[in-house]
Amino acid sequence: MTKSKYDVVVIGAGPTGSTAARFAAENGASVLILERDREPGIPVRCAEGVSHAGLIRFIEPDPKWIAAKIEVAKLISPNGEVAYMHQNGTGYVLERRIFDTELCNIACSKGAELLTKADAIGLIFENEKIIGVKYKYLGEIKEVFCNIVIGADGIESRVGRWAGIKTDLALEDVDTCVQYTMTNINLDEEACEFYFGQNVSPGGYLWVFPKSKTTANVGIGIAGHLAEKKGPKEYLDEFIEKRFPNGKINYTVFGGVPTAATLKEIVKDNIMLVGDAARQVNPITGGGIIQGMVAAKICGIIAGEAVQNSKFEKKFLKKYRKEWDKELGNNQKVMFSLKEKFMCMTDERFNNLVKFCNSVPQEEFTTAALFKRAVKDDPKLVLDIAKAFVVSKLKK
Amino acid sequence: MKVNYELCDICGTCAGVCPVDGIEIGEFKVNIDNEICINCLKCLKVCPIKAIEEGVS
Numbered sequence: 489m490t491k492s493k494y495d496v497v498v499i500g501a502g503p504t505g506s507t508a509a510r511f512a513a514e515n516g517a518s519v520l521i522l523e524r525d526r527e528p529g530i531p532v533r534c535a536e537g538v539s540h541a542g543l544i545r546f547i548e549p550d551p552k553w554i555a556a557k558i559e560v561a562k563l564i565s566p567n568g569e570v571a572y573m574h575q576n577g578t579g580y581v582l583e584r585r586i587f588d589t590e591l592c593n594i595a596c597s598k599g600a601e602l603l604t605k606a607d608a609i610g611l612i613f614e615n616e617k618i619i620g621v622k623y624k625y626l627g628e629i630k631e632v633f634c635n636i637v638i639g640a641d642g643i644e645s646r647v648g649r650w651a652g653i654k655t656d657l658a659l660e661d662v663d664t665c666v667q668y669t670m671t672n673i674n675l676d677e678e679a680c681e682f683y684f685g686q687n688v689s690p691g692g693y694l695w696v697f698p699k700s701k702t703t704a705n706v707g708i709g710i711a712g713h714l715a716e717k718k719g720p721k722e723y724l725d726e727f728i729e730k731r732f733p734n735g736k737i738n739y740t741v742f743g744g745v746p747t748a749a750t751l752k753e754i755v756k757d758n759i760m761l762v763g764d765a766a767r768q769v770n771p772i773t774g775g776g777i778i779q780g781m782v783a784a785k786i787c788g789i790i791a792g793e794a795v796q797n798s799k800f801e802k803k804f805l806k807k808y809r810k811e812w813d814k815e816l817g818n819n820q821k822v823m824f825s826l827k828e829k830f831m832c833m834t835d836e837r838f839n840n841l842v843k844f845c846n847s848v849p850q851e852e853f854t855t856a857a858l859f860k861r862a863v864k865d866d867p868k869l870v871l872d873i874a875k876a877f878v879v880s881k882l883k884k
Numbered sequence: 885m886k887v888n889y890e891l892c893d894i895c896g897t898c899a900g901v902c903p904v905d906g907i908e909i910g911e912f913k914v915n916i917d918n919e920i921c922i923n924c925l926k927c928l929k930v931c932p933i934k935a936i937e938e939g940v941s
Contacts, residue, residue: 524909524910524911525911526911533895605911607910607911609908642896643895643896643897643899643900644896644897644899644900644907644909645899645900646899646905646908646909649905650905655900656900656901656902656903656905657900657901658901659901659926659929659930662897662900662901662930664897664930664931664932665932666932666933712901712929712930713929715929715930715932716929719931719932719933719934720932721932721933741893741895742893742895742897742932742933743893743895743896743897743932744895744896744897744900744901744930744932746900
């Protein structure tokens with residue numbers, strides 16, 4: 489049975505919620521995870537790409553949740569030219585459905601408890617202090633008390649709002665996305681494809697992430713403020729008609745990706761936010777699995793330390809903020825400032841960029857070498873190249 | 885605002901942009917609270933499947 493009080497209640501059993509729960513439990517906290525859906529990992533709203541280097545910080549790659557191994561990123565310009573990138577390390581396309589369950593099982597093996605079909609609906613306050621979470625479970629409203637709430641509730645990020653944190657995204661800072669999982673298509677199983685252009689995917693990009701030789705996640709994200717007249721589905725359908733005319737659509741999923749900097753406030757007294765909820769996503773690539781898990785590890789460890797020391801105030805919890813900024817948060821801020829330029833890149837600029845990538849010998853295709861070449865050839869291209877590299881890292 | 889439930893995929897993107905926390909995302913249903921809605925139309929614009937319309941259901 490679920491107890492009435494835990495040290496930590498985590499809201500959301502995605503990769504970040506489960507990872508935060510795992511590390512909080514490992515560091516001595518009693519932990520309850522509340523998940524709204526009936527099991528972790530569904531529905532999958534994700535392109536499912538991660539890097540080998542990022543993944544092994546948390547878990548050994550396991551064939552049971554890996555669909556495909558990726559060695560190459562292809563960047564495709566609006567005029568159809570392709571640049572191949574081989575120097576970015578191995579990546580994987582996951583089966584998130586199984587991966588998420590595995591991460592949640594790890595958290596539970598460390599002592600965390602999971603309750604699914606438990607829909608958090610509010611926080612419980614006492615003298616303005618957060619002392620627990622209200623949730624709906626099988627038609628009943630229940631309460632659970634705790635010292636720390638961890639909000640890992642994804643794009644909607646309502647837990648933070650209940651605590652008085654401003655989490656709403658500007659339209660420019662969210663990508664509106666559609667993805668089909670398609671079969672009956674011909675692919676290079678080891679290559680991810682990224683398509684760019686104002687008429688292809690305004691303010692974002694279109695991706696093809698193979699899950700086998702004949703199956704792929706084919707999706708698109710476009711900037712929220714550019715989607716009013718023509719939505720992502722229309723762009724994606726146009727693309728598919730040309731690129732995969734005989735393809736069959738198996739799964740269809742819609743979703744949003746935050747492309748902002750990390751929230752100004754990710755901790756307050758008795759509360760921490762993590763992952764998409766804290767907007768801890770690479771704002772250029774939209775990659776959020778590894779980034780969220782990195783944040784979640786810090787968050788979980790500090791929650792554990794807070795429990796050991798009985799210190800639940802912002803003053804103590806803000807160590808999480810400090811370590812996050814050092815680890816990836818500051819980098820995300822830089823990416824965010826580059827994103828704006830990336831969003832308004834013209835087709836001509838994309839064409840030039842891909843052409844330039846192809847003019848560099850493959851073995852020199854490292855970030856440092858490219859910067860040198862770029863500065864020599866065209867200083868203005870430096871920024872674009874930096875961005876292209878960031879984009880290619882999505883496959884990592 | 886009203887939600888076209890035939891289209892809605894319950895992805896939560898609308899709630900992510902709502903400036904007044906007026907959108908509740910359940911396991912099976914999205915609910916917009918028109919009492920607190922300020923008609924900013926952000927949810928309508930960002931919805932990937934255009935499942936949100938002006939007006940009250």
